[in-house]
Amino acid sequence: MVYRRDSEEQTRSSVAPACALLRSKGMYVTGRLNPGEDDPLTGEVGDGHCWCNKTQNVLGPDDALVERGRCVPGRDCYQPGVV
């Protein structure tokens, strides 16, 4: 059996629910929520670029960066999604 280990940071990513305002190319192309996530269907790698649907910018309503790992509960501008 092959031994594999990912760093803690990687395994922790995308656990918390994402803000409903988070947007990425991948969400439109593949329908996948996590913009940094690879697509198992095709092997494509997420580009990691995200933006906020409210500001249409890489900076959110709080002027902080928009990222999958940052747009989670606890951030002032966070909006829960349906999923």
Next chain:
Amino acid sequence: MAEYSWPRRGTTSLIDTEQTRIDGVAKASGAAKYSCDINPKGTLVARAMGCPHAHCKIKSIDISLAKDVPGVVLVSPAKAIGDEIQWQGDIIAYVAAETEGAAAEGVAAITVEYEMLDVFVDDQHLAAAEAADRTGKPLSNVQLVNEPGDDEDEEAFEEAEIQRLLEASDVVVEGNYGINVITHMCMEPHGSTCEWNGDQLTAHLSTQNVSGTAGQFADPLGITASDVTVHCDFIGGGFGSKFAADSWGVACAELARQTGRPVRLMLDRDIELKTAGNRPSGFIKVKIGADKNGVVQVWDSQQWGTSGASGGGVSQGVVPYVFDPENRRRTATSIATNAGPQRAWRAPNHPQAAAITHTAYDDVAAALGIDSYDVFLRNLDSVSNDKADVYRAQMERAAELMQWKSKWHAHGKGEKKGSVVTGLGMGIHTWGGGGHNSTCRITIHPDGGVETALGSQDLGTGTRTVIGIVVAETFGLPLDAVNVKIGSSSYPASGPSGGSTTVAGVSESNRRAAQDALAQLNELVAAKLGVGAADLVAKEGRIQASGDASKSLSWKEACALLGMTPLEVNGEFRRGEPSSLSSSQVAGVQMAEVAVDLDTGIVKPLKFVAVQDMGLIINRKTAASQIYGAVIMGIAYSIFEERIMDLQTGAFLNAELADYRLPRLGDIGEIVVDLWEPDSEYERGVVGLGEPPVISPGAAISNAVANATGVRVPVLPLTPQRVLDALGSA
């Protein structure tokens, strides 16, 4: 459920042939209307003011003088006092005016006071970034054949095992490789023309995402997506950077709402390059162990790079690229810089990963003094997809077209003519290309007219023509008999053009709708002719009984059977749904031959071979065109283009077309495109092609330069200065 299929190979009249773009004349003649060509009566021109500094805080903004400029109608700040600016070119304010000149004058009249903050833009040097506290926590990923014991410390085991494997290797190669940030350099910058009719917005947006941007305008404007129509007939390049409405798109709509007039806001080239997207950089330090045949036994790498303020860089998930040796350790560190944010750039991560890892594989060949072709071939057993056999066949084909074996010489051992040496290099790649969600509505009119409508877009790749071919082929009509309507969010929704998903997606929906529509029409024809509907075929403008041309109707006669009501049929495809019409995953092999002038450092491509699979080919001409364009784009980022930053101020020094070096025709050399298409490719259906051929040029060209000179030029683009520096330090 109906069974959908393509015609058998060799029986088609349009599919798998060469067809000229149906919008070619409109585009070549200037009749095609882009977003900035939309000019409703009373349109105001808006311009954005970009921040001149890379890192600062806004202390004050005074727009009073700008408002007094004759012709200025509205000045709208985009930032507030106290806001932090994190990259040069971030937009501070907008000015809407009667003329371009007045808008420019208005921008110039805005006065802003800044509080300057520390700047960091050095993404090449990890130690400098660490010293400046600009690095994220490193991400690591380890894979080893052997496992640690139950009580063993994992990291200590990994380190010891990597060292053991390196010591056991016949050759160990250490190297540094890198590829700089480039911008998207769309010929048509980002922007839109927005107009309101009551509370209904029409946004003529330069976009890759016609069906997906209405909601992006709606939320910030406080309306719903049903109040927005996005329109884009033509787009002058996107390459992954045009999926959003963007803050300047929303600003354009807001300026139009506030002034009560249409507004056109296209980014100036300077702001476009600074803020509207770039491709992340990637730098890597590699230690690689291989056996005497060049088969890699262990890979150990530490990489870093930047995507701008958010950190980022190249995903370690594709390192090493395509090859996936059983024993590998890879660590990635992101560097936050005061530079504009990245966006997806044609095959996100893949071109950089190929350029910084296939070069290391090539250096194994150089160290062992064996043919690079053989090293790539011998490592195919470790590829991360199931395409090893495809790569083998494609390598053989590419080598034949390149005359690799007769031209090959060991690294740095070729004949020198004057100051010029030549060399060969190669790279391989992979991509998905499965179709996106797509719906369409095909209408057959009683007078024989045929149209298809869907909210897709044509990036210049020939999507319109592909759609027309699919529908016309199904109905047995000439291509010009089909009216293809795309470019409006009022049409049935279809996915954005990204990830090479469009041709498969739109081919799916249109073939399905067309087959369903033909089946309904055939029922009417069958009753009229007294034959079974299943026995009817549509070809050469007629619907006829198979094998009995005497029993037939012209297309127009057949459509007249519809009576007074057009026949409308929707087609739908959902991504991932099993289908005989499309599939995913391609391979691809590219080889470069270059000449290098050892005195000047100038690299000149002589010949470039691109062998590419893509499943069933709808249009051979536009498929080949995609590959030609990708190779040229690849040559551009390999030898010429890069974002040049001032390390002290964070200024983007070449943010103009005049300064941002791109290749001219004479810089390209010969390109040989080979559409790799055994019957098995045709049978697996359509797969997207946009991304894959742009992936390997960096690796292939860098390897060719290393083969020519015997020296690795570590960082792309391979500018004369970098080549001379590498030669000088060898």
